[in-house]
Amino acid sequence: MKKTIRDFDLQGKKVLIRVDFNVPLDKDLNVTDDNRIRASLPTIRYALDHGAQVVLMSHLGRPEGKPVSSMSLSPAANRLSELLGKPVIQCSDCVGPRVKEELSRLNGKTQVALLENLRFSPAEEKNDASFAKQLAENGDIYINDAFGSSHRAHASIEAITKYLPAGAGFLLEKEIQYLGDAMQNPKKPFVAVLGGSKVSDKIGVVENLISKVDKILIGGAMAYTFLKVQGIGIGASKYEKDRLDLAKTVLDRAKEKKVEILLPVDHVCVQRADERAPIKIEGPAIPEGWLGVDIGPKTIALFSKTLETAKTVVWNGPMGIFEMNPFSKGSHEIALTLSRLQGAATVIGGGDTAACVIGFGLDNRMTHISTGGGASLEYLEGKPLPGVAALQDK
Ligand code: ADP
Ligand code: 3PG
Ligand code: MG
Numbered sequence: 001m002k003k004t005i006r007d008f009d010l011q012g013k014k015v016l017i018r019v020d021f022n023v024p025l026d027k028d029l030n031v032t033d034d035n036r037i038r039a040s041l042p043t044i045r046y047a048l049d050h051g052a053q054v055v056l057m058s059h060l061g062r063p064e065g066k067p068v069s070s071m072s073l074s075p076a077a078n079r080l081s082e083l084l085g086k087p088v089i090q091c092s093d094c095v096g097p098r099v100k101e102e103l104s105r106l107n108g109k110t111q112v113a114l115l116e117n118l119r120f121s122p123a124e125e126k127n128d129a130s131f132a133k134q135l136a137e138n139g140d141i142y143i144n145d146a147f148g149s150s151h152r153a154h155a156s157i158e159a160i161t162k163y164l165p166a167g168a169g170f171l172l173e174k175e176i177q178y179l180g181d182a183m184q185n186p187k188k189p190f191v192a193v194l195g196g197s198k199v200s201d202k203i204g205v206v207e208n209l210i211s212k213v214d215k216i217l218i219g220g221a222m223a224y225t226f227l228k229v230q231g232i233g234i235g236a237s238k239y240e241k242d243r244l245d246l247a248k249t250v251l252d253r254a255k256e257k258k259v260e261i262l263l264p265v266d267h268v269c270v271q272r273a274d275e276r277a278p279i280k281i282e283g284p285a286i287p288e289g290w291l292g293v294d295i296g297p298k299t300i301a302l303f304s305k306t307l308e309t310a311k312t313v314v315w316n317g318p319m320g321i322f323e324m325n326p327f328s329k330g331s332h333e334i335a336l337t338l339s340r341l342q343g344a345a346t347v348i349g350g351g352d353t354a355a356c357v358i359g360f361g362l363d364n365r366m367t368h369i370s371t372g373g374g375a376s377l378e379y380l381e382g383k384p385l386p387g388v389a390a391l392q393d394k
Contacts, residue, residue: 001393001394002167002168002388002391002392002393002394003165003166003167003168003391003392003393003394004167004168004169004170004173005043005046005047005143005167005168005169005170007167007394008141008165008167010047010050010051010052010141011050011051011052012051012052013051013052013053013139013140013141014052014053014055014103014108014138014139014140014141015047015052015053015054015055015139015140015141015142015143016055016057016135016136016138016139016140016141016142016143016160016164017040017043017044017047017054017055017056017057017142017143017144017145017169018057018058018142018143018144018145018146018149018156018157018160018387019036019037019040019043019056019057019058019145019146019169020036020040020058020059020145020146020147020148020149020371020372021036021037021040021056021058021060021073021076021080021114022036022058022059022060022061022148022149023035023036023037023060023075023076023079025070025075029070029074029075030075031075031076031078031079033355033358034079034083035354035358035371036148036371037076037079037080037083038083039171039371040056040080040145040169040171041083041084042169042170042171043143043145043169043170043171044056044080044084044112045084046170047143048112052108052141053106053108053113054108054112054113055103055106055112055113055114055115055138055139056080056112056113056114056115057094057114057115057118057135057138057156058073058076058114058115058117058118058146058149059117059118059119059124059149059154059156060072060073060076060117060119061117061119062119063117063119063120064119064122065119065120065121065122065123065124065125066120066122067116067117067120068120071117071119071120072090072116072117073090073114073115073116073117074090076114077089077090077114080112080114084112086110086111086112087110087111087112088111088112088113088114089102089106089111089112089113089114090114090116091103091113091114091115091116092116093115093116093120094115094116094117094118094120094121094135094138095121095131095134095135095137095138096134099115099138100137100138103138115135115138118135118154118155118156123155124154124155124156125152125154125155126155127153127154127155127158127159128155128159129155129159129162131155131159132155132156132158132159132160132162132163133163135155135156135160136160136163136164139164140164140165141164141165141166141167142160142161142163142164142165142166142167143166143167143168143169144157144161144166144167144168144169144172144387144388144390144391145168145169145170145171145172146172146387147171147172147175147176147370147371147372147375147387148371148372148373148374148375149372149375149387150172150372150375150385150386150387150388151372151374151375151378151379151383151385151386151387152386152387153386153387157386157387157390158386158387158390161390161391161392165392166390166391166392167391167392168388168391171371172387172388174368175368175370175371175372175375175376175379176379176388178345178347178367178368178370179347179349179368179370179376179379179380181345182312182314182345182347183208183212183314183379183380183382186212186213186311186312186345187311187312187344187345188214188311188312189214189215189309189310189311189312190212190213190214190310190311190312190313190314191213191214191215191216191217191306191307191310191312191313192205192209192213192215192216192217192313192314192315192316193216193217193219193303193307193313193314193315193316193317193319193334194206194209194216194217194218194219194220194222194315194316194317195218195219195220195221195222195223195316195317195318195319195320195331195353196220196221196222196316196317196318196350196352196353197220197221197222197238197317198221198222198240198243199222199225199226199240199243199246199247200240200243200246201222201377202222202316202317202377203243203246203250204377204378204381204382204383205316205377205380205381206250207250207253207381208380208381208382209314209380210250210253210254210257210259211257213259213314214259214260215259215260215261215262215306216254216259216260216261216262217262217303217306217307218261218262218263218264219264219295219299219303219317219318219319219320219330219334220317220318220319220320221237221238221239221292222317223263223264223292223295224237224238224239224292225239225240225243225244225247226247226250226251226261226263227263227264227284228244228247229244229245229247229248229251230251232284232285233285233286233287233288234285234286234292235269235285235286235287235288235289235290235291235292236286236288236289236290236291237267237286237290237291237292238291262302262303262306264283264284264292264295264296264299265283265284265296265298265299265302266281266282266283266284266295266296266297266298266299267281267282267283267286267292267293267294267295267296267299268281268292268293268294268295268296268320268326268327268329268330269281269282269286269287269290269291269292269293270290270291270293271289271290271291272291273291273293273321273324274324275324275325275326275327279326281296281297282296283296283298283299293320293321293324293327294319294320294321294322294327294328294329294330294331295319295320295330296330299330300329300330300333300334303334303337304333304334304337307334307337307338307341308337308341310341310344311343311344311345312344312345312347313338313341313344313345313346313347314347314349314380315334315338315346315347315348315349315350315353316348316349316350316353316376316377316380317350317352317353318330318331318352318353318356319331319334322352322356322359328356331356331360332360335356335357335360335362336360336362338362338365338366339362339365339366344367345367345368346365346366346367346368347366347367347368347370348366348368348369348370349370349372349376349377349379349380350370350373350376350377351373351374352373354369354370354371354373357369
């Protein structure tokens with residue numbers, strides 16, 4: 001068990017909170033999805049209510065170690081200020097005398113501070129100790145609430161824990177609780193739904209899940225590599241030639257473990273991946289020249305029926321090219337099925353899968369939607385997250 005923000009006396013202290021405000025911005029630099037900012041509010045409010053001064057830090061994008069004005073955290077500061085109903089002071093940098101001076105003027109009762117993008121310095125991604133020490137000078141207690149960045153052993157995530165008392169924020173705690181319960185203590189039947197673009201991205205997840213789940217439903221483009229290796233025609237669908245052997249190994253392992261892997265039995269097919277392209281439903285084989293862009297109606301029925309009796313469901317990876325409306329039905333129907341389950345834990349991981357469920361307006365109907373893309377994948381792969389491991393034990 002790791003320490004959490006509840007384990008520290010915050011009164012009169014400066015609490016340095018690592019958040020993940022790596023949010024998408026449009027071309028006018030407006031935040032287009034503020035879920036990660038909203039998700040940080042409970043920790044920030046708790047710290048303020050317990051008499052702390054709050055100093056936040058985050059990265060945004062991949063500026064590669066130098067300041068890039070379009071990757072400033074200012075838009076996130078503005079959005080946070082609206083959500084919090086308090087001024088958010090955007091610091092000019094994340095370390096150094098000028099930041100110290102800016103923080104010395106902070107009125108901790110009525111304002112919070114946000115340091116500038118950590119990745120404007122190359123030292124952040126190098127997990128550099130002296131940079132971490134300088135960051136640590138901005139606070140008395142360190143709280144990691146950046147679940148989405150906790151798979152990165154970076155200075156603000158890992159090295160900094162050597163210089164300050166370190167615990168988890170509420171978001172990090174919640175993520176580990178829901179993802180951890182599903183992986184370590186699942187109520188059975190436990191069904192995993194996997195999809196998305198590549199087998200290679202998800203293979204670690206499949207391998208880790210095989211020893212835990214009862215059934216695995218595979219959709220999305222990754223299904224075609226599995227169908228192809230079984231000699232089923234996939235037409236011009238996206239697949240990974242160099243992962244065919246791997247797919248075969250996974251199918252064999254599943255058989256050994258008596259885990260049923262269900263693949264699509266029909267597909268929404270088009271001749272080019274374009275929303276206006278004429279559609280036909282084919283299956284299980286896809287004709288030459290056609291590509292599968294979503295699971296078909298029989299597959300939706302098969303997957304939904306399997307899910308109806310599940311008590312734990314982990315879903316990672318959309319069932320089709322959900323960004324294009326005509327090819328989003330498979331993902332939508334799976335999301336609807338999950339939203340109707342009674343007494344089951346439904347846990348959604350993966351950046352695109354989360355965006356997809358939120359886009360359907362079904363996020364409130366799920367037990368948990370992870371704010372981490374890469375981090376939730378690594379967690380589902382069973383890898384320890386450096387940002388969690390580095391925190392103090394209770
Ligand atoms: P996540 O971010 O949730 O882990 P991925 O990044 O693995 O998910 O996969 C999401 C992507 O997979 C989406 O951009 C989607 O368009 C794509 N995808 C899903 N099904 C197909 C398909 N049949 N053909 C091509 N791309 C697909
Ligand atoms: C994410 O969006 O997945 C996290 O903020 C981590 O970002 P990164 O992949 O650039 O390290
Ligand atoms: Mg993705």
